[in-house]
Amino acid sequence: MSKLVADQADGLRRLLSRTPTRIVAVAGIARGDGATTTAMNLGAALVHQGKDVLLLDEHGPAADSVCAVWGLDPLGSLADVADRRLTRDSAVARSGCGVAVLPALPGVPHADADPRLLCHGGVILIDAAFDGEGRLSSLARLADELVLVLQPNAASITSAYAGIKRLHYAHGLKQLRFLVNAVSSVEEAQKVTANLANTGSRYLAVSLEPAGWVRADPHLADARRLGETVVEAFPASPAAVDFRRIAGDLGRWPWRIVAPGRTKSIENSEQAPRAATVPARSAHASGAVAA
Numbered sequence: 001m002s003k004l005v006a007d008q009a010d011g012l013r014r015l016l017s018r019t020p021t022r023i024v025a026v027a028g029i030a031r032g033d034g035a036t037t038t039a040m041n042l043g044a045a046l047v048h049q050g051k052d053v054l055l056l057d058e059h060g061p062a063a064d065s066v067c068a069v070w071g072l073d074p075l076g077s078l079a080d081v082a083d084r085r086l087t088r089d090s091a092v093a094r095s096g097c098g099v100a101v102l103p104a105l106p107g108v109p110h111a112d113a114d115p116r117l118l119c120h121g122g123v124i125l126i127d128a129a130f131d132g133e134g135r136l137s138s139l140a141r142l143a144d145e146l147v148l149v150l151q152p153n154a155a156s157i158t159s160a161y162a163g164i165k166r167l168h169y170a171h172g173l174k175q176l177r178f179l180v181n182a183v184s185s186v187e188e189a190q191k192v193t194a195n196l197a198n199t200g201s202r203y204l205a206v207s208l209e210p211a212g213w214v215r216a217d218p219h220l221a222d223a224r225r226l227g228e229t230v231v232e233a234f235p236a237s238p239a240a241v242d243f244r245r246i247a248g249d250l251g252r253w254p255w256r257i258v259a260p261g262r263t264k265s266i267e268n269s270e271q272a273p274r275a276a277t278v279p280a281r282s283a284h285a286s287g288a289v290a291a
Contacts, residue, residue, distance in 0.1 A: 021116045024250065025136070025143035027128040029163035030156050034181040035149040037220065037229075039127040040066055041239075043099040044231040045247035052122030054092070056104040056115065058129040058137060066127050067103065070095045071227055078104040078139070082113035097232045104139055106131065112138030123250070134166040145253060146176040147211050152183050152192045161199065168206050177211040177253075179246065189213035212246040214239050 026042070028035030036059065043053045056078060059065035067074065076091030081102070092100040100119075104111050106129060115124055128140040140146070146167075150160040160178070167173040178196060183189040193210045200208030217239035223230040231240045 020121050021119050021124060022145075022250075022255075023116065023124045023126065023143040024145045024147060025126040025128040025140040026147045026149060027130065027136070027140070028149040029130070029134075030150070030159040033149045033151055033156055034214075036064060036066060036069070036127050037224070038147075038149050038179060038181065038214070038243075039125050040069065040095075040099070041229045041231050041243040042247050042250070043123075043125050044095075044097040044229040045240075045244045046123050046125075046250070047098040048231065048244070049247060049251075052100075052119055053098070054088075054100045054102060054115065054119040054122065054124045056102055056124065056126045056139065058104050058106055058127055058139070060103060060105045066101055067093070069224065069227065070101065072101050074102055076102070077108070077111065078102050078113060078115060079108045079111045081115075081118065082110040088118045097229060106137035106139065112142070114142055115139075130163075133170070134163055135170045136167065141171060144255065146173070148176055148178045149181050150178060151181050152188055157192070157196070160196075161204075164200065164204055164206055164208070168204060173206060175207040175209065177209045179211040180213040182216040183213050184216055186213070186215075189215075212242065212249060214242040214246075 024042075026035050026039040039055060043055045046053045055066060057066040060067075062068065066072075070093075072093035072095060074091060074093040076086040080086045081088050081091050088100075088102070092102045094100050104115075104126070106112075118124070126140050126143060128136060128143075128146075130136065136146070148160060148164070150156045164173075164176070167176070178193075180189050180192050183192070193213070197208045197210065200206045215238040217230065217237050219234040219237040220230050220239050223233040226233050229243075230237055231243050234240055
């Protein structure tokens, strides 16, 4: 297929999609790779670009979760909104930079409901948590893209390699993106990116697409102490520049083909919440990362 035809097909899919909302799951195989920080900074950068951003937090009350770092205490969760006990606006907590945050603990009934209709025309980020066997939640499998965050050291790369294999066998995952965090230079980032992409295509039967890189930056720690993202606190810092670049690129990532009639609705009306049950949804969702 020529590039022109591919671009036309991509544009047609956007026009015909039931909602332009994009879902991106961000995850790190090894603890400390910076996935939560990445999700928060991408959210802040996307809001700065004028996007409506909903960040779903799968890590719950953990000390380094999105809600804990930002000091937020949402009144409800994704399950509460799915069951119509609360509306989105009454359930979320909003960070200082404008990102709406909603807990979405895996394993809770209806916490895997498709949230696309909660963020019309915007971006939904999932700070994804793996289970004990290295698998994604049902919610994270709804994502249009999975971004795996890793660092340019042997331990992180080895963990990422093993994690990608588990994801491939567990979910039939054939494609994901990876973001190299805390790089010392652009040259180092490019080397890791090229090596990992080649390894994925040769040995893992998984297409690994680069999502970009973020430079090591002491301002990240300074921003965390302030309870802010580096994008907010130090917008001219190297890491902030990198996060804004990645956020800008995100809007140009090709859309996946969405099968008709596969999106489960969550209403976001301002009517009084009522008790209701959202119908069960197949694990093989439209636009899912496992597709």
